[in-house]
Amino acid sequence: MVSEKMAGLGKVRSVIREIFEYSKVRGAEIGPENVFDFSIGNPNVPAPAAVNETIKELADCGNDYWLHGYTSAQGDMETRQAIAENLNARFGTNFHKDNFYITCGAAASLKICITALFNEGDEFITFTPFFPEYRVFVETAGAVLHAVESDPATFQIDFDKLAAAINPNTKGIIVNSPNNPSGVVIREEAVEKLAALLNEKALEYGHPIYLIADEPYRELVYDDSLTVPYLTKYYNNTLVCYSYSKSLSLPGERIGYILVPDEMEDFGDVYAAVCGAGRALGYVCAPSMMQHVIAKCTGMVSDLSIYKKNRDLLYNALTEYGFTCVYPDGAFYLFMKAMEEDAGAFCEKAKKHELLLVPADSFGTPGYVRIAYCVQTEMIEKALPAFRALAEEYR
């Protein structure tokens, strides 16, 4: 009698959560320090000290009506202003407060954008590997998701495959750079090519194709030479979905935003549809105190040097042991080829060495595993002999 689709979504645990549960059970058996759990993307680096300091100051402000009261549905004005100023200073953009709609994190941002854009028959495109919840958000909105295979050598966009997939029903393209799970950043020339292709197709079909940029990992890049292009500067019809989950290590606080730039075709309609979708989905406003924290802390980042250290340690060791890994420009995942065709079977063998890895089948890339390195460096060091032993098993 309930919605079978919803009951199904509630019953099937994600692969990641299954492994996480196993980790707890196994930890109880042999001691948690002996289980090498690389399954969860929960940042282990604390929030910048200013976050908790700001929280304490706010709690003492003596104005609960302001602190804990409703903000406007778009979000607190000062918060939106602060975000605009920070982005403008960093990216040379010209955003203002009315380009922003504050949300309960990136998942909410994505779901709201998809709901705002969707009309019957619409299709969305993303690229493998992709965060599996994209499929949930798109399909439960009533739309179709096409996952276009990336170039298997670089995990950059395969433009021939993309061009073949775009059709008159294509409403939007979801891009995620730095990518979860590959860590790959889409390079500037690829962004330019993507913008040109979408403009050409939009002209051909007589309607815009929206670029939905899922950017929770924007600040998590580790090589100074590399910049993550700011997509609104390359393509007008870009909606940016941002979250502070990773940059400020606040994944549980559910705080982020949607950015609709002025250059967006029919800006007023798109922004209104974002507001309407937020309303329809039950999001009254984003958590108020955390909005006020963001007004002070937007643009700060947690200590990312730990992730860089972890990345270098893990990437260098695993490639030395004979594993094939995609070089991760950013995020905090290492994307590794399983040493046999069936990544699930490979992960089971890894489990025998107490290594908990995530098979990437649900990311649209069978034969690969995801290794989340947002963990203690000591755990990685302790786990390396296990990785070496795993590699030797396949010699």
Place this chain on the structure above:
Amino acid sequence: MVSEKMAGLGKVRSVIREIFEYSKVRGAEIGPENVFDFSIGNPNVPAPAAVNETIKELADCGNDYWLHGYTSAQGDMETRQAIAENLNARFGTNFHKDNFYITCGAAASLKICITALFNEGDEFITFTPFFPEYRVFVETAGAVLHAVESDPATFQIDFDKLAAAINPNTKGIIVNSPNNPSGVVIREEAVEKLAALLNEKALEYGHPIYLIADEPYRELVYDDSLTVPYLTKYYNNTLVCYSYSKSLSLPGERIGYILVPDEMEDFGDVYAAVCGAGRALGYVCAPSMMQHVIAKCTGMVSDLSIYKKNRDLLYNALTEYGFTCVYPDGAFYLFMKAMEEDAGAFCEKAKKHELLLVPADSFGTPGYVRIAYCVQTEMIEKALPAFRALAEEYR
């Protein structure tokens, strides 16, 4: 090209928000102290001191991974346990942690429940007057909302009208007690009658009819003799949607829960569908720090004596002036008959006296206005001569 429905929802400001905006403009003209704004249900009573104290303690806990990290999708285990224990102590129930799903407030709770239950062709019923967003949540889920007229003398359920409205497509009944905007509490005998009717109809149609209890005002009742029946004790297929917005004065923090009791038919499916709907709608988890605050503060209430004082002051004065008001058992609204048929025109005349009232047409009750008394008592005292003058205009 965007969803017209969503753009429409985003463009049309609610009547309440229109008045709120006018209030700011008018306040700038004549001084905010001279505008008597009774439009918004934003609690003016601060949160209990323990809330901000707990926030500060948590900010100092030194464990950001726990404090700001993801909780499970159902919500933090200790938080759910604390809620269960508090309800059991107050209502003699036997809830346990797995009856709860923590949400981003009552709007999210309602939207998630409706989405969890909905199948093509389903209808929901509510009673006038009702919170206008019910229509948004139900209709954007694809369902139909029937608003059954309440008994105009008492604003209790009219069972003849309800019986006539229930049909084989009826999936659920949304009740809101204490009611926004009437303040009326559904009495125990009405709850018993409702349970009997729903059981009878469920038997006749061969499927359950769910009772969705929207309860953000549960603790806001002012007469000691009056108890708000706990609906799961009367009807098994009850989903309780709760929010701490009013009891703890935290409307902006978006924190509440859905309660699915063990007695629920197909408990496992219903609970799973709630989890699935939360996932599909982009709710990853409720804000983590606020969940930990609730673990300590559930069951506390803000100083409600101010609302009682305001209610008595306003009700006694307005009835004395000749207005017809529904006696508000609880919540913080006074529901008053307009002195002419067109409540909008009546509110325009009130505006001339700087009184900002909300016409209740969008609540399904033309001819009435809502007066939110979650305001400073001094403002009510200052506004009384204006109410008197308004009444005199209609002599």
